[in-house]
Amino acid sequence: MADILDSVSSVNLGEIHQTLYQCIYKRRPFQPRLTPTSPWNFPHPIVAHAVEGPEAVKRGLPAPGDHTSHLPKVSPPQQGTSRSARANQGSDPLIKDPLPCLRPSLRILNTLVNFLNCGEGKSINPFSQDRYPHVKRGDYTSLDADHLNFFRGLLGEGRVLTKPEDCEAYNVDWIKNVRGYSRCVLKPKTTEEVSGILAFCNERRIAVCPQGGNTGLVGGSVPVFDEVVLSTALMNEIISTNDTSGVLVCQAGCILESLDSHLANHGLMMPLDLGAKGSCHIGGNVSTNAGGLRLLRYGNLQGSVLGLEAVKANGEILDCLSTLKKDNTGYHLKHLFIGSEGTLGIVTKVAIQCPPKPKAVNLAFLGERKYIILTFTSNCVDSFETVLKIVRKAKRELSEILSSCEMMDELTMDVVVSHLKLKSPLPQHPFYMIIETHGSNENHDEEKMNTFLQNIMDEKLVLNGTATSEVSKMKNIWDIRERITEALDRDGYVFKYDISLPIQNFYSLVPAMQERLGTSAKRICGYGHLGDGNLHLNIIVGEFTQDILNKIEPFVYQFTSQLKGSISAEHGIGFRKPKYMHYSKSETSIRLMKELKVLMDPRGILNPYKVLPENK
Ligand SMILES: Cc1cc2nc3c(=O)[nH]c(=O)nc-3n(C[C@H](O)[C@H](O)[C@H](O)COP(=O)(O)OP(=O)(O)OC[C@H]3O[C@@H](n4cnc5c(N)ncnc54)[C@H](O)[C@@H]3O)c2cc1C
Structure with missing residues (x-):
């Protein structure tokens, strides 16, 4: 209680008003100042580590609920020892939020910061949790130093990003509609590394947001809260190209345009083309069942993807990487991953039928x-x-x-x-x-x-x-x-x-x-x-x-x-449309989708808050 009172008095409203006034009339970038002794200065331990250095201070990009990330380094409390620190991590069931009375004011403050900073030409979007307050963070484990050490051990230091400025681009979608505040981006290179990450996250119930080129238009590719981002950017190896059958096998992080350029040397082309080709990944295309400019002629990916490899939520590797045109042995499991937007597994390799390049x-x-x-x-x-x-x-x-x-x-x-x-x-x-x-x-x-x-x-x-x-x-x-x-x-x-x-x-x-x-x-x-x-x-x-x-x-x-149309022709459902799915799908279909989700990802770690409507 003493902590709470302390922190309330430490937020000097007069000072905030004065600073806002200066920002509005003198066009100075706004950086709220809070006294370093307030519990707000003991954010999530990762944030506290991450704000080190002058760059983080300069940028002034706060995480929601972290109204201190502009401040010079503040030592985090010993991990797991302070109640307020654990409450900030959302892991203590007894203390959900130490300062509920301050949340609304701080939210308004964040909005003002966004507004003022936009005026300075640095467009900072509101966080999704502020713009869509009805969506609540699930009961997922917040990351701590041990988790990060595991990821660093698995991938090496350079492929685990934790600095806010390094993570920011992975938190905002292409059209800047949604914004998360993840402080951990993982960049595996192999299927085995993806498997290791998912097995670890599944066991501890850490939420994961798979991300390809981050060109998706329905907010599916970025975290809503603090989910770990698993980026396929370094999974960009072309495995084989068969000139006769026209089958290309590659890793999921290959950029669509690069694949097309590679295929041109073989007299072939990718069966899909879209405006985002210079950035989107084939794994992202498959996961959204992207359509594009030539679907009319070359059909959709459900037809041209011959096989794929995916990692299930529990880390198990599913090898369906068939390169055969015809293969009717049981259920076509590849279809579980084509268009399921990273909610059922992570696509790691793709085998795709490519047509000849037109003369x-x-x-x-x-x-x-x-x-x-x-x-x-x-x-x-x-x-x-x-x-x-x-x-x-x-x-x-x-x-x-x-x-x-x-x-x-x-x-x-x-x-x-x-x-x-x-x-x-x-x-x-x-x-x-x-x-x-x-x-x-x-x-x-x-x-x-x-x-x-x-x-x-x-x-x-x-x-x-x-x-x-x-x-x-x-x-x-x-x-x-x-x-x-x-x-x-x-x-x-x-x-x-x-x-x-x-x-x-x-x-x-x-x-x-x-x-x-x-x-x-x-x-x-x-x-x-x-x-x-x-x-x-x-x-x-x-x-x-x-x-x-x-x-x-x-x-x-x-x-x-x-008019008997579909509310999502090709972009998917993502974060923005789950509650409207019933306009295009029957109750029975939605129920079966939910049952499949439970079967494939019983702990719900893969891309939560996306695609499926919440249970009422
Ligand atoms: C200029 C522009 C033009 C576009 N034109 C079209 C168009 O014509 N047709 C069309 O359909 N779309 C179009 N889009 C939307 C977008 O490009 C596609 O949805 C694309 O397929 C997304 O690929 P990505 O690699 O960027 O995926 P991301 O945006 O990173 O992710 C999209 C979804 O797939 C999931 N995901 C990504 N990679 C994996 C993986 N390996 N395993 C599991 N899940 C994964 C993500 O979690 C997310 O839910 C366009 C976008 C832009 C910006």
């Missing part, structure tokens, strides 16, 4: 006529038929060589042009389409593409267009499409939705959302994989507010569900 590639970029959308509530159909006609024609006339059919609306093009300074090949149009062919005979493919373009022009289905087979021009067009996510990110806070809809309703959600939100959003735009019926709806606002989120969700999911 002829053609690309058309089309400017569409204005059309009125068939909305969910009205019966008016006008020229959306036009777009559908183009898709239908492309599928039939280009048939076996059609490799991609993408679309974007005017506001999407605008965001790319204004933020990335990329040049649109066409003047302004309400809608744009990209149609690509992959084939083996240049003359034949070009002739097919030209005939198709002539036909849609003759039928007045398009207003304008450009076609090319020049590599640099095709790259410029793909750049526009592939960098949309990056441009949107620069436009403001983005609410992202990745929806599958029956093709006749493909765009209907965009005007419905525009009507619903009116001027409360800065921009509401849509683009996506039209050929697969996969729309990316993006709502951009100046700042995240719960109010606007409440206007969007669950409406967006109800709308999708009523």
Whole structure:
């Protein structure tokens, strides 16, 4: 009790106000100062070790509940001896939180720090536990020095990151929607090391967040609280490439683009391609069952992954690394790991069927006529038929060589042009389409593409267009499409939705959302994989507010569900969507998923708080 009173008096509110005033009016970065004797200065032991050094002080990146990480080094208490220290670790059932009355004020303080630091141009996002306060930390063991020593013994000093500045990038997702405060990132190189880590964590009930390239868009790849991050970044060995069968075997941490470059020397290519190819890992792709720009032609990973190796939560290695095209011996266990987003095991190796690299590639970029959308509530159909006609024609006339059919609306093009300074090949149009062919005979493919373009022009289905087979021009067009996510990110806070809809309703959600939100959003735009019926709806606002989120969700999911769509076409469920899963999956399916989770990971250490909805 004396400790508590001590600490309350040590938070000098007058001083905080004065410092805030200086920050607001004099634009100085804010660093709250608390007296080093307060229990807040005895954070998690790892944090206390980690704040050593001037760099940590300079950065001023506090962990939630750790309002001291800006301070010069404070000696941590003897591990396991102080009650308040154990309470801060969340391991003492008797003392959950020594200062519950101070938590709200400190949370507000953290928000202010974020706000002020953003003003200084250093965007620091709120922690997920603050932005999503309904999600509570599970009863997992907090790391202590012994745990770290084990990891260092297993991996070596250099592959165990604990400094806040080293861990920060692993705590924030690509679109900066979610942020954890892990102070331990592990970088195994081999399957055996992954196995050693998981066996150890499972026994002690330490939560683990698997991470590949951290390009996921649903908050699945970063910790929610202090989960240990297991990064596959150093598991990047290509094991074999068979020129005849086209089968590539590699470790899970290989970067998609590097694999594609490697395969080009063998006359092959990866069966998937996406805007994040320069960063995402094949293990991350498999774990999210990523779709991408050419799923229309090459199918999804459930088809092209022939086999994989995974490590179960208890450390057991599961060898399903078949390279056979046909293998119907019992259940196809690989499917447990394709798309399960790191909740059932960690993928360590992948065998994947790769198609031949096309000898002829053609690309058309089309400017569409204005059309009125068939909305969910009205019966008016006008020229959306036009777009559908183009898709239908492309599928039939280009048939076996059609490799991609993408679309974007005017506001999407605008965001790319204004933020990335990329040049649109066409003047302004309400809608744009990209149609690509992959084939083996240049003359034949070009002739097919030209005939198709002539036909849609003759039928007045398009207003304008450009076609090319020049590599640099095709790259410029793909750049526009592939960098949309990056441009949107620069436009403001983005609410992202990745929806599958029956093709006749493909765009209907965009005007419905525009009507619903009116001027409360800065921009509401849509683009996506039209050929697969996969729309990316993006709502951009100046700042995240719960109010606007409440206007969007669950409406967006109800709308999708009523049209018999899917609330996640390709990005997965991650941290942001579990409670909405029932809009796309039956109760029975969700129950079976939960049973599988218990079977595969009975202690729930793998990527907690993700994918599965909480039990009510
Ligand atoms: C610019 C941009 C464009 C994108 N375009 C597309 C697109 O067209 N189509 C598409 O589907 N997605 C797209 N994405 C989303 C993202 O790139 C994919 O989801 C990708 O597959 C994630 O791979 P990653 O290595 O970055 O995985 P991460 O983001 O690190 O992780 C994603 C999920 O997989 C888990 N995970 C990662 N590695 C493993 C492993 N080895 N074992 C078990 N679990 C693991 C993580 O815990 C997390 O839940 C895009 C993202 C960006 C930023």
